[in-house]
Amino acid sequence: MTAGWTEDRVGALKKLWLEGQSASQIAKQLGGGVTRNAVIGKVHRLGLSGRAAPSQPARTAATTFRTARPRPAAPAQGQGMAQPSAPRRLEAVQPKPVQPAAPAPAPVPDLPGTATVMTLGAHMCKWPIGDPSSREFSFCGRRASEGVYCVEHARVAYQPQTKRGGKDGASDLARSLRRYI
DNA sequence: CCCTGATTCGC
């Protein structure tokens, strides 16, 4: 069965990916003999990159920016065209959600609760609680008003910079996030 | 050694 990317599968892929699921997890859940490579490839092809809830805090963009072309035995016949520095995807420095510090200052005293990926609704705050890699990882779960976060978390997530050139980057980010949810 | 995503390139 050729695993064709139907609308249904693509939709599920987007959802799971934006929910913070890892490529391997998504691949396994999708079944159909889809490998994580296929998932990642599709994700990138769709233009999806950088989720709201990163599975792993590690792996910075700077670190990821390395060379991965020195492949072995490269016949390089047809295309033989050396690619210079093709500008892949330059993401501007936008205000990204910052997780609570280690001492846990508890930015939200009245944590309603711990919405898991299963119980997390479409309009629920997707502010990550705890370590994403941990099994006890959960979300805020309150009503999401701005983007995917509730009012309070949105305020922290989209920390307005004191200096802004008139254009509101936060709104732009919120808009782009809202696009998926 | 496990995992993660990123990238390249042949199909």
Next chain:
DNA sequence: GCGAATCAGG
């Protein structure tokens, strides 16, 4: 467009 192979890092 698709995905295996590969790379690089945690």
